[in-house]
Amino acid sequence: MVVARLTAAVICGGAKLLTGVRAVWCGCSPEPRRRVYFANHTSHGDFVLIWASLPAALRHRTRPVAGADYWLAGGLRRFLVERVFRAVLVDRTPGAVPAGRNPVHHMAAALDGGDSLIIFPEGTRNLGEGLLPFKSGIYHLAKVHPEVEFVPVWIENLGRVMPKGSLIPVPLLCSLSFGQPLRIAPEDDRTSFLARARAGLLDLAPASD
């Protein structure tokens, strides 16, 4: 327990030192509500940055959603993902997903338990600019829990700190922009909700070159 807490403190401190991360709450404020934070995915460190930037009270009730295939391989990763981050582990192998092991089911269960979530609707790291098309998990989750707020979070610069294939990070300044929360409306279908979520996230991105 103590080791987990200490590791969490070290990780948060390290992330803030390396990236000088600044959380800008432009569309909402850090209230202790059940929320699903959804963000653009450019680096393995994405959820760590969001998680580390939340105020401590919110951080203890916010769980990142992570891929079981990657994180359960190896003792250190297991420790980090289960004890330190308290992540919701989902099975990402497409196709063979038996009933009850559905990712949305796991995420909804976490929300039932009163926790907030951090998810990445693009599904995989985007190595280019802009956003990849969203996967539908976020839509299905919103349908199961229509009362929960979905907060877009734009992560800036983290993809440049340690791009794919590099070992040493460049100490650039990263920023997190927390935007206007959205809720699924009764008339929303998959396309319209995903479009709204995508637009909400793109709105937070700074003007590109």
Added chain:
Amino acid sequence: MTAQQTLVAVFAGVFATLLVASAIAALLRWRLAVGAASATIDNLDARIKAWWVMIGCLAVAFWIGPAGVIGLFAFISFQSMREFISLTHTRRGDHRALLWSFFFFLPLQYFLIGIDWYGLFSILIPVYAFLLLPITSALGEDTTRFLERAAKVQWGLMICVYCLSHVPALMTLEIPDYEGRNALLVVFLVLTVQSSDVFQYVWGKLLGQRRLSRNISPSKTVEGLVGGVLTSTAAGVALWWMTPFLPWQAALVALAINVLGFFGGFVLSAIKRDRGVKDWGHMIEGHGGMLDRVDSISFSAPIFFHIVRYWWVP
């Protein structure tokens, strides 16, 4: 007075000025109606507090000695370059160039100043980094906006590392009859140029009418600029006794570095304007980022270094 005593006296004077400034700010706040808020006074308070911290850090660095000044400016360069590169888009192909910039060229530049190897520290970045970094970027096989990206990295290194490193480089100059007093040259430069910023702000608030440049600096005025540069040049002349210059020489030098200091802020504002931001960062409350504070020094330091070197070092 020995150099050490002069330094202590100068810093005492600066702290006394800060006390007066804090008192004036407190007075202005007290005269405000109870409960009323004023963004200007809040900003003034934040700026003065930040000045206390910055002058304090400078004092500690001088107390430690030349190593302290080098260490302080290495940190300032590091933070400034972080802010500069963060705001200018580079791509994955530039990752190695950035690593070289942060972890090789920056420490090497300051190390060379530490060992006083003028022949190399004066050309390391304009020649070696300029040639070698585009090579690493080209090897990254990404040609999208290649020239732009290579130029951005070089600019970052030049402004944030090369130019700023000329401040501690002043400590290496061998000026006859001025041995051991080089720290005062650094103080002269920093005080004159930074006071120019402060006076431009004050005169701008008091008398500002005609806008200087709508596109680049919406809040700067002609009155602020002229008043600020003239006042800070006068301040530079008033400090002639701690430099190797005669009063008329101090006036010309101070004028040169103040004008350059203004243009340093101006050019970097043009870059910020293009990115659509007002500040380079948020490290220093009331001022913005580190680079917002040292942009004027970055333009004036190399010129000051070379003026002194050309005219006063045989």
